[in-house]
Amino acid sequence: MTDSEPHLLGDLEDLQDGEMRVFEDIGDYGIVVCRVDGELYAIEDNCSHADTPLSEGRLRSHNLTCPLHGTSFDVRTGEHSGPPAYEGVPCFKVKVEDGVAVAFPTSDGKNTNDGSGDVGGIFQTR
Template structure:
C-alpha cells in the first residue's frame, strides 16, 4: 500500500474538512473529534464537494441537498443520497497527513 503526503495535520480544521488531490482523485480529509478520515470529496448524489459541508457526530453533510455520509464507511445515513462514497486509508506521521487510495496487494 502506497501512501501519499497530502497536507500538514495542522491544516485540517477541527470538526471540519480540507479538500486535497491525490493524483487525479479529489479527497476530503476530515477531522471529527480526535479522529481523522479520508473519503471521496464528491457527493454520490449531486457530484459537489463534500469538504464544504458540516462535520458532526461522525458524519459529513453535503451542503447542497443535506445527505450525510458516515466517515468510517462512506455510506449515506439519510436521503437523497443512496450510494456510498469511497473511503481511504489515512495516517499521520511527523505532523503530516498521508492517504492511500490503493488496497493491500
C-alpha cells in the same frame, strides 16, 4: 476514483477538531480530510447523488452532510445515511507518521461504493 496509491497530505497538526481540508489534486474529484475527536478521516469530495462537493457541507461528529439535498456520509467509512443518495463514497484511511499524514484508499468493504466509478448522478453542479 480509480487509483490505489497512497497520497501524501503533509503536516495536518493545524487542522482542528470539526475542521475540514480539501486536497483537490487527489483522484477525480479531490478528497476532503476531516478531524473528529482528534482523529483524521478522508472521503472523496464528491456526493454520490449529484456530483456536489461534500466539503461545502456541514460536518457534525462523524457525519458530513451534503449541502445540496442533505444526505450525510460517515467520514469513517464513506457510507451514506439514505436517500436521495443511494450509495456511499470512496473513503481513505489516514495515517500519521513522524508528523506527516498520508491517505490510503480503502478496499476493506466498509464503504458501500462498488468501485465501478458510476456515481449515478441525475445532474451535475460542477
